[in-house]
Amino acid sequence: MNPGISRKRFLQAAAGGAVLVALGGTPGCDPAPNIRSTAASAQVGQTWSFRSRPDLHAPVIEVNKNLPGTAPGRIFIAAKNGPAEAGPGQDGCMILDNDGQPVWLRLLQDEDMDVMDFKAQTYKGETVLTWWEGQHTGYGQGAYVICDHSYREVKRVRAGNGYEGDHHEFLITPEDTALITIYNKVPGDRIPMGDPVDGNVLDGIAQEVDIETGEVLFEWHSLEHVGLDESYTKPYDYFHINSIEVYDRDHLLISSRTTSTVYKVDRKTGEVVWRLGGKKSDFEMDQGTR
Structure with missing residues (x-):
């Protein structure tokens, strides 16, 4: 949820494939004929339809909440309903209220594309919407989209050095750079x-790029700093980079799923300062810690 974004702001006229969605059964947003006009009565497994945009079919999302303690704000999701997920409707970015009513939609029309990691961030001092879109096969190959408060696309960010950006992370820093994840096949x-090993190994790459220019400011490769022996799975996807976070000006935190480790990394040298978790943790854990 993002409590800093009001319903009024997100009900402005939208551009770039977005639609204005009226709430509470107001003209302009009607569910499909067999669904009443409130999210509470909408059935999961069905889709919404809109008089103003009959080409859009947003999936009905069930929201379970504890009352009366629900925090104010909006729910940001990237609906995935492609053949592999066997869900209804179209893939795309959705903002819902706490009852599951669509507030804003931007649905993909290309069935070969996916959308993920939809969220609000800050870029150049302004609140923006960001997401990844591209092809997904366990890891992503695509680009990152930034839209301003009027829903206009202002930047499409791509990985540098010939790589394709992955969907696991797109984090805008206070310096208006972006931290992104990349998966790259390397012969074993x-x-x-x-x-050496047979077949290919996936190298987990963390990049920092200048959003304005596309310049690569930092690049870290798991295969240069983390051995295959740290993994709990077979070598192919031995690292599975999951997320990147700024620790301080000189260090990043990089998380690996298949080594079950968080790495503190020096931004200048790329060296691992310490490991939290996994087979080579620099911290003692109490018995039963998970």
Whole structure:
């Protein structure tokens, strides 16, 4: 949820494929014929339809909440309803109220594309909407979209050095740079650490890029700093980079799913300062800690 964004602000006229959605059964937003006009009566597994945009079919989302303690704000989701997910409706970005009513939609029309990691961030001092869109096969190959408060696309950010951006992370920093994740196949006989292996290995890459210019400011490769022996899974996806966070001016935190480790990384040298969790943790954990 993002409590800092009001309903009024998100009910402004939208551009770039977005639609204005009226709430509470007001003209302009009607559910499908077999769904009444409130989210409480809408059935999961069905879709909304809109008189002003009959080409859009947003999935009905069930919202379970504890009353009366629900925090104010909006729910941001990236609906995935492609063939592999077997869900109703179209993929896309959705903002819902606490009852599951659509407030804003931007649905993808290309069935070969996915959308993920939809959220509000700050860029150049202004609140923006960001998401990843592209092709997804366990990891992503695509681009990152930034829209301003009028829903206009102001930037489309891509990974540098010939790579494709992955969907796991797109974090805008206070310096208006972006931290992004990348997955890259490397032949197993060319890995820089340890013994060679058969087949390919996925290198987990963290990049920092200048949003305005696209310049790569920092690049870190898991295969240069983390051995295959740290993983709990087979070598192919041995690292599975999940997220990146700014620790301080000189360090990043990089999270790996399949080594079950958070790494503190020096932004200048790329060296691992410490490991939290996993097989080589620098911290002692109490018995039963997970």
